[in-house]
Amino acid sequence: MKDIVIHLLAQAVATLQKQGRLDESAAQSISVERTKDPGHGDFSSNLAMKLAKQVNTDPRELAQKILAELPQSEVIEKAAIAGPGFINFYLRKCAYLSLIAEIREQGINFGNSDVGHGQRIMVEFVSTNPTGPLHVGHGRGAAYGDALARVLRAAGYDTHSEYYINDAGRQMEILAVSVWLRYLELCGKEIQFPENAYQGSYVRDLAAKLKDKAGKSYCIDTSELFKALPDAKEESIDRLISRCRSHLGDKDFRALFDVGCDAMVNDIRQDLAEFGVVFQAWFSERSLLDKGDIDKSIKTLEENGHIYEKDGAKWFRATDFGDDKDRVVLRANGAHTYFASDTAYHYNKAERGFDKIINIFGADHHGYIKRLQASFEALGNSPERLKFLIVQFAILYRGGEKISMSTRSGEFVTLRDLRDEVGNDAARFFYVLRKPDQHMDFDLDLAKSQSSDNPVYYIQYAHARICSVFRQLEEKGMPTLKDATPNYALLKASQEFDLLKTLSRFPEVVESAASGFEPHQVAYYLRELANVFHTYYNAHPFLSSEDDVRLARLGLIDATRIVIANGLGMLGVKALEKM
RNA sequence: GCGCCCGUAGCUCAACCGGAUAGAGCAACGGCCUUCUAAGCCGUAGGUUACAGGUUCGAGUCCUGUCGGGCGCGCCA
Secondary structure (H helix, E strand, O other): OHHHHHHHHHHHHHHHHHOOOOOHHHHHHOOEEEOOOHHHOOEEEOHHHHHHHHHOOOHHHHHHHHHHHOOOOOOEEEEEEEOOOEEEEEEOOHHHHHHHHHHHHHHHHOOOOOOOOOOEEEEEOOOOOOOOOOEHHHHHHHHHHHHHHHHHHHOOOEEEEEEEEOOOOHHHHHHHHHHHHHHHHHOOOOOOOOOOOOOOHHHHHHHHHHHHHHOOOOOOOOOOOOOOOOOOHHHHHHHHHHHHHHHHHHHHHHHHHHHHHHHHHHHHHHHHHHOOOOOOEEEEHHHHHHHOHHHHHHHHHHHOOOEEEEOOEEEEOHHHHOOOOOEEEEOOOOOEOHHHHHHHHHHHHHHOOOOEEEEEEEHHHHHHHHHHHHHHHHOOOOHHHEEEEEEOOEEEEEOOEEOOOEOOOOEOOEHHHHHHHHOHHHHHHHHHOOOOOOOEEEEHHHHHHOHHHOHHHHHHHHHHHHHHHHHHHHHOOOOOOOOOOOOHHHOOOHHHHHHHHHHHHHHHHHHHHHHOOOOHHHHHHHHHHHHHHHHHHHHOOOOOOOHHHHHHHHHHHHHHHHHHHHHHHHHOOOOOOOO
């Protein structure tokens, strides 16, 4: 609908350009907004104000000239100059009426567009180490990333979502050792469980599972195991890892490692699936290692002259690309760093040909961005292809107290806990209601106790109410919409036009949410739509009106139902038919 | 110390690449159920957009500085 106004302005500008009264760049300044104040009409443009500077005239005078060249349109009732030089457009009411049929015809596709032009875009998110269950902090990234992927799809981007599994690093070895120690404990051995190993109870569960499956085949005499460990915690656990590996041998160690890794990955996958977050691909870090991609990308960097050696390690000259420090890719002990595998992963992404590669990071990883952009560019890729979005922390409060969380210490509220307590829909909506770069206070008591007046229910309720009307319609044996062609011109109430106007905005909201990577816009829009609907519902009866009016109204609320369902779908929230 | 993010009503948050009188929800107060779900609707009240400068027709939005909060600054991931 906005496009119509833009098109009209473009024609006026073209005419003025032909007359030599505007220069060629003028068309770029065309922008049209929805008005906030109905007194300013339906749409507004600040075009004259923008151009006045270039042409060096009075904005209102220029607006007058534009207005004079504006072609006639059957949807425009009038266009007028207001304030410092705005051009306001007032639409004919009938312009909105055709929308109802359009929405009902397009159904679940209404709101979709082609602004993405099928551009291939990849979104990677969550990607936590599979060393423990997801906690509520990860939930925000999951809800945001998934909603973003859905919004991008709706806007016509060929969107691929992916989870990167860090299944090759030291953290996973620590998990393996943690499981092994708990397992030894179950075998009746005396153990000392390091405080920097994984403390969570799920480690004991994994150990029990291992014992059920493998009996005592991983059991050893532990009398020497804890002797002469270094005082430094990190060195100490590294020593335990190597002792574990030499006791069990590479093959059994790998098996032990896989027990922990597979269990955690499956757990995360299922957790996310229950949360409505489904990835198109799960990409294994180890697969990069096995294929030699990590060595390959280090070698490529080396060939391009971006690598030097110092203190027995290989360093990437990240400072040449704007990072504040150079970064190690290959440690003196021969192990590659996390950064090295991530570099290889992003090289792999680039090779897969995505036009845009989006990474959603938690705020705690933002220091990592510069070096990744650096290596991405150093490998010959255009830095514009790689985009990082930061999701700020959700700070948890319980009983007014901030909860500190750490995976290692095992003190955290899991995403699963949250879902059990407040429900999937409320949890997802709560997360996605905040724009990602805003710090977020997540009061658990509030989320739980307020679950009945969480905004998501407000929207779902609007949907359920509409469904209920249609159920009653059938129960009463009244004529349905099925074979009817309602006369929408019978809609005259102000609430009906408020609703129509709000419905007409939906495609614009989706486009804007996609282009700004801000799915929360859809959430706020839905709240507004629900409010306009509830107001209408309270003001006018649908079923008791005359036949032809009733059919027109039913068509309108059917369109409303479709838009609510489509919008909720983009946020991964269910549209309930009954509440 | 350096870097990134943030600061908007009592609380939690919006504000569409700088636009017109800064908006919602919760909490508070006052109304609305013989009629399609009151998980709803209507109204009232609530603000020097942290602070100080600057840029311009116009700033919550852009620039500089100050204060306050979060996060990061490893041959960890």
